[in-house]
Amino acid sequence: MQSRLHAHIGTIRQLEILLAVHDKGGINEAAKALFLTQPTVSIQMKKLADAVGEPIYRLSNRKLVFTDVGLEMVKTAVEVLDSFARLDMSLGNLRECKTGTLRIAVVTTSKYFIPHLLGPFCEQFPEIDIQLNVGNREQTIERLKQGIDDFYVFSHPPIDADFNSIELLQNPLVAIAHQDHPLAKQPHVSLTQLCQAPFLIRETGSGTRHAIEGFFKEHDVTPNVKMTIESNEAIKHCVMAKLGISILSAHTLTYGGQHGLVRLPVSALPINAKWFFVWSKSKRQTLIADQFLNHVQTNGKQLLEDELQRNGIDT
Incomplete structure (x- = not known):
């Protein structure tokens, strides 16, 4: 017998609300993003839960956590809304105006150069919308597994996901210190000296930390970790405040500013390290996603390399 679940689940708008609650991590945040009231969003989520007869999410330590049923609904909502997006882009393509939405999720460090990849593409297709999600490695991996976005950018892609990838850029990780730090005045710094100084490191799960830990293990040394920090910008400010030294992507200095x-x-x-451009094997690409992939593989990669070389980063 043909399933009639779709007759109960409701409207496309409810699916949009479901995705907003999932992506924003809460009812209030989703309401703000959709310009709706909090009660409206809560009511629509309750209707969806009633339709499937199971809770969609629960609260854990005052944080909204989706259930397995909720995550399955999110996955289906992405597929349904993508189908409409493909139809919209197909019709737009027939009208020769290439309309639609391109969804990209990137790890935090890559936010410095991704705009330089998007800029020329948006000039070519000014009618498209861009949804750019910036998160840590674990958050971006979760989005990849759920197939939420068209493309993803990692320095260390997951090994257990079904995806295609191409190498995008070099991602050199360099040691940084305040210009007045004693090590900054030396012509050469050994790994022993580096490890003796107070060291600031990214949080567990970040691609930068993954690479740094592999580097120290390979050289059989242990850094003097004094602080764990969840942001490249926060690490830079802590180094500027003379709280320690660190190892970060050279991109964070080039595009984010060095400031002493x-x-x-x-x-x-x-x-x-390297940057990789990733997309799911199982997710059907939209027309605009196909155009963007072609842009990355042809002009985009070369444009990025030229931009980085102008800013003093070897590619």
Whole structure:
């Protein structure tokens, strides 16, 4: 017998609200993003839960956590809304205006150069909308597994996900210190000296930390970790405040500004990480996503390399 679940689940708008609650992490945040009242969003979520006869989410330590049923609904909502998006883009393509939405999720450090990839593409297709989600590695991996976005950018893609990828750029990780730090005045800095100084490191799960821990393990040394910080910008400000030294992507200095920071001349550095452009094998690409992938593989990659070289980063 044909399923009649769709007759109970409700409207496309309810699915949009469901995705907003999931992506924003709460009822209030989703209401603000959709310009709706909090009660309106709550009512629509309750209707969806009643329709499937199971809770969609629960509260844990005052944080909204989606149930397995809720996550399955999110996955289906993405597929349904993408179908309408593909129809919209197909019709737009027939009208030769390439309308639609391109969804990209990137890890935090790549936010510095991704706009330089998007800029020329948006000039070519000015009618499209861009949804750019910036999160840590674990958050971006979760979005990849759920197939929420068209493309993803990682420095260390997951090994257990079904995806295609291409190498996008070099991602050199360099040691940084305040310009007045004693190590900044030395012509050469050893790994031993680096590890003796108070060290600031990204949180567990970040791609930068993953690369740094592999580097220290390879060289059989242990840093003197004094602070764990969940943001590249926060690490930079802590280094500027003379709280310690760190290892960060050279992109954070080039595009984010150096403000009294210097690269330490450590012979074993930089760590030669890479950026990867990733997309799900199982997710059917929209027309505009196909256009963007072609842009990345042709002009986009070269444009990024040229931009980084102009800013002093070796690619």
